[in-house]
Amino acid sequence: MSSVHVNRIIDRHGAERASLIPVLQDIQDDYNWISEPHLRQVADRLGLPLSEVYGVASFYRALSLEPRGKTLIRVCKGTACHVRGAQLIQEELERQLGIQAGGTTEDMAYTLEVVNCVGACGMAPVVIVGDKYFPGVKPHRAKKLVQTERDEE
Ligand code: FES
Known part of the structure; x- marks a missing residue:
């Protein structure tokens, strides 16, 4: 139809x-x-x-053939971010959202993606929520990113 x-x-x-x-x-x-x-x-x-x-x-990377949540959360895992703890950030976000990287929450609110260098190595480790860049993210702050995002909705 x-x-x-x-x-x-x-x-x-x-x-x-x-x-x-x-x-x-x-x-x-x-x-x-x-x-x-x-x-x-x-x-x-x-x-x-x-x-x-x-x-x-x-x-085109901007187009997705898989269902995606309303807000895309990207964890940079390029070299600079990786050596500054991107793996821990990814794990914390996976725990907070209850999904694995590449997945989308059941309510279609969030998709979590791991990406290569986003060109902001000086600010590593970097997480991008929607189109907002968050520099120097610590794993405990990763938890806050999700909470803040939820509170803003
Ligand atoms: S490696 Fe993350 S911004 Fe370059």
Whole structure:
């Protein structure tokens, strides 16, 4: 069954090949991920092979083909962050959220990801919550990051 909302997104950008990336970005923004039915709908409406739409969606890191929580928490595990305790931070966040890295909480509120160097080694170890960077995070502060984020909601 096609989604009315996705049809609206496509109508807004125009049902043509050039709209593929903006359409996928809008679906990502609105749903936090792009499901297979949505990929099929985009392919149908834009007259493109599903393989091409899937290829583009899987190429861009900003687009996710797995369900993602509303807030993405990224733990940097590049070398500088790793030597300053990123593993302990990851473990604390996993405990707090009750998920493993790469997972999403059941209420779809958070996804925890481990990433490579985010280009802020001078501030290592770094955790990024949504688009906010937290420098010099200590494991006990990792717990606070989640609590603060929850309190702000
Ligand atoms: S290694 Fe973490 S910011 Fe570079």
